Amino acid sequence: MQPPLTRARPRSRARLFALSALLLICVPLLSGCxxxxxxxxxxxxxxxxxxxxxxxxxxxxxxxxxxxxxxxxxxxxxxxxxxxxxxxxxxxxxxxxxxxxxxxxxxxxxxxxxxxxxxxxxxxxxxxxxxxxxxxxxxxxxxxxxxxxxxxxxxxxxxxxxxxxxxxxxxxxxxxxxxxxxxxxxxDPNTRSFAGWAGIVTGVALGVAVIVGAMAYLGRNRSPRFEHPDAAGKDKQKV
The missing domain is CATH 2.60.40 (Immunoglobulin-like)
Structure with a gap:
């Protein structure tokens, strides 16, 4: 089997991910086509x-x-x-x-x-x-x-x-x-996998934020609001 073809790989700060494959198909040469x-x-x-x-x-x-x-x-x-x-x-x-x-x-x-x-x-x-x-x-x-x-x-x-x-x-x-x-x-499938995981993490974070917000809303103080009598009298005078 011959060695695979090689290609010069340019230097770059970007990640360079190379995958190589060699396919060598061998068949006997018989008479005929x-x-x-x-x-x-x-x-x-x-x-x-x-x-x-x-x-x-x-x-x-x-x-x-x-x-x-x-x-x-x-x-x-x-x-x-x-x-x-x-x-x-x-x-x-x-x-x-x-x-x-x-x-x-x-x-x-x-x-x-x-x-x-x-x-x-x-x-x-x-x-x-x-x-x-x-x-x-x-x-x-x-x-x-x-x-x-x-x-x-x-x-x-x-x-x-x-x-x-x-x-x-x-x-x-x-x-x-x-x-x-x-x-x-x-x-690049590796990049897509990372992006997909980042999307999942973001989705989980948003989900947690929604849950926390819902719990805060449900746990809010529902007791009647107390008003000072003087404040109520002043409001009536303004009317």
């Missing part, structure tokens, strides 16, 4: 769900195509099943609720070198940047390799094909190295 389709969605709390398809045109009736195997550490978050469609055979893996760090472990789903896609998610404040590279030099012509990401907010910049405001797709050509990049802005 190759199909690799990766689609994933990034949620507003930096969780990743999606699927991976790895399949080839079978060489014979016994050829089952590339078989993906979930790593033990993610066995409860990944489900692998047979894939058979449009003359392709192989397997597809469904994953859900992965952290950026856990996405890196998807690279161990196959130990055979074939097509490789590197991804690096980096967060700086409210900005999330996806940097990726697909090395398909050894992939045969006619192969279908696609990568798609859905973000929780509008994509600001990208070198991929936009499919709406928040979805970007790259159709990766065989025999080439393709760079992928997308930038999106949405609130």
């Amino acid at each position: 190759l199909r690799v389709q990766v689609s994933m969605g990034v949620s507003s709390d930096d969780r990743v769900s999606g699927q991976i398809v790895a399949a080839t045109v079978p060489a014979n009736d016994k050829d089952t195509g590339p078989q993906l195997t979930a790593p033990n550490s993610l066995a409860n978050k990944i489900r692998v099943q047979e894939y058979k469609q449009d003359g392709y055979v192989g397997s597809q893996a469904f994953f859900s609720n992965l952290t950026f760090g856990e996405v890196q472990q998807l690279g161990s789903m196959s130990g055979q070198v074939g097509s490789a896609v590197q991804l690096n998610f980096q967060r700086s404040g409210d900005v999330v940047v996806l940097d990726g590279k697909a090395d398909l030099k050894s992939v045969p012509d006619g192969s279908d390799v696609q990568f798609s990401v859905a973000f929780p907010a509008r994509v600001a910049t990208t070198n991929g094909t936009r499919d709406g405001d928040s979805i970007v797709t790259w159709k990766l050509p065989p025999g080439e190295v393709t760079a992928m990049r997308a930038e999106v802005r949405y609130a």
